[in-house]
Amino acid sequence: MTDAxxxxxxxxxxxxxxxxxxxxxxxxxxxxxxxNPKQPELGHNRIGSRIAxxxxxxxxxxxxxxxxAKSEVSSLDEHRHRPLQAV
Numbered sequence: 001m002t003d004a005x006x007x008x009x010x011x012x013x014x015x016x017x018x019x020x021x022x023x024x025x026x027x028x029x030x031x032x033x034x035x036n037p038k039q040p041e042l043g044h045n046r047i048g049s050r051i052a053x054x055x056x057x058x059x060x061x062x063x064x065x066x067x068x069a070k071s072e073v074s075s076l077d078e079h080r081h082r083p084l085q086a087v
Contacts, residue, residue, distance in 0.1 A: 005054050005055065005056065006054070006055040007045070007052040007053065007054055007055070008052070008053045008054075008055055008058060009050075009051075009052070009053075010024045010025060010028075010051050010053070013042070013053045013058055016058055016062075017058065017061070017062070024042070024051075024053070025051070027040065027041040027042040027061075028040050028041075028042050028044045028051055028053070041061070042057055042058070042061055043057040044057065
């Protein structure tokens, strides 16, 4: 017996990623805004007019795009302690 894959809605995916639903739709798009074909950033299935995103796809995207907080904090600290320069 195989385990069932959990399918997420666009709204659930947006919440997990911390982005808007519109951004999730853009990540699933197979065409850019000019109508040129493109590779979707997020794997998904269409069920009628609905988009269903497999939970492993969301996990994989988070793994690919994750930036450790430590490097973000140290980068911010460098800017915080840098003296302002006159323009």
